[in-house]
Amino acid sequence: MLLNGKDLLAVANDNDFAVPAFNVSDYAMMNGIFEISEEKNAPVIIAIHPDELSHIGTDMLHSIIARAHRSTVPVTIHLDHGASYEQVLTAIQAGFTSVMIDGSMLPFDENVALTKRIVETAHAVGLSVEGELGTIGKLDEQAEAGGEIIYTVPSEAVQFVKETGVDSLAIAIGTSHGLYPSTLKPELRLDLLEQIKDLLPIPLVLHGGSNNPDDEIGQAVKLGVNKINISSDIKAAYHRKMREVLLDAGEREPNSIQPPSVAAMKVVAAQKIDLFNAAGKADLY
Numbered sequence: 218m219l220l221n222g223k224d225l226l227a228v229a230n231d232n233d234f235a236v237p238a239f240n241v242s243d244y245a246m247m248n249g250i251f252e253i254s255e256e257k258n259a260p261v262i263i264a265i266h267p268d269e270l271s272h273i274g275t276d277m278l279h280s281i282i283a284r285a286h287r288s289t290v291p292v293t294i295h296l297d298h299g300a301s302y303e304q305v306l307t308a309i310q311a312g313f314t315s316v317m318i319d320g321s322m323l324p325f326d327e328n329v330a331l332t333k334r335i336v337e338t339a340h341a342v343g344l345s346v347e348g349e350l351g352t353i354g355k356l357d358e359q360a361e362a363g364g365e366i367i368y369t370v371p372s373e374a375v376q377f378v379k380e381t382g383v384d385s386l387a388i389a390i391g392t393s394h395g396l397y398p399s400t401l402k403p404e405l406r407l408d409l410l411e412q413i414k415d416l417l418p419i420p421l422v423l424h425g426g427s428n429n430p431d432d433e434i435g436q437a438v439k440l441g442v443n444k445i446n447i448s449s450d451i452k453a454a455y456h457r458k459m460r461e462v463l464l465d466a467g468e469r470e471p472n473s474i475q476p477p478s479v480a481a482m483k484v485v486a487a488q489k490i491d492l493f494n495a496a497g498k499a500d501l502y
């Protein structure tokens with residue numbers, strides 16, 4: 218069942234769970250995420266970053282859309298971290314049902330203007346829009362986006378949502394994109410999350426959700442986060458297992474290499490689905 222992001226996240230917002238947004242970068246990963254979501258009876262967001270989209274090509278969207286229509290669980294196909302109006306327009310034309318415009322590195326007024334323009338275009342064709350206010354950290358050069366953490370200011374979040382009309386808002390409360398090194402202990406500003414949730418009725422989004430302590434992520438869900446992005450954790454599991462298979466067996470056929478890699482990824486994805494309290498929630502749609 219293919220939905221836009223607004224309809225998908227409204228149910229999560231009303232029922233106190235978070236929908237996982239899993240970034241996929243090839244066909245096998247995509248199938249594996251659908252499979253584990255259906256096994257767990259959990260709604261899912263298939264997230265694709267512009268860099269990932271440049272790798273898989275927009276033609277693959279036809280396959281993802283077809284798979285979503287066949288799925289037994291609710292699905293949103295989401296552009297992650299769109300950086301420009303042109304990128305978002307390409308995603309809309311390709312068949313995404315939800316888009317994110319990330320103007321978080323811009324001055325507030327410019328972020329508002331860009332996001333508002335995206336909202337007007339996307340809403341005209343029934344798509345939902347996620348904006349971002351505050352900046353998420355970046356831990357390595359392979360991380361999708363980010364920089365120095367600039368925490369979201371609650372009063373600015375209220376103004377931003379009012380002026381742009383976004384359907385969901387990604388906030389900065391201390392997460393970072395990528396995998397945390399052993400020397401760095403992540404720490405979320407859950408007090409800040411509480412303040413923002415008290416002021417805003419729309420779903421809140423947490424980026425950089427990979428590799429954070431489970432207790433903090435679980436608490437963030439209880440306090441009102443309704444979408445959590447997971448990219449590095451599932452990619453690390455997928456490609457780690459692939460390297461093991463290639464080294465140990467000298468395999469060359471994809472049907473020997475990718476199934477165990479997908480299985481390893483699914484273990485990680487299943488744990489995230491449970492942590493976000495999303496298992497079984499497809500029945501609510």
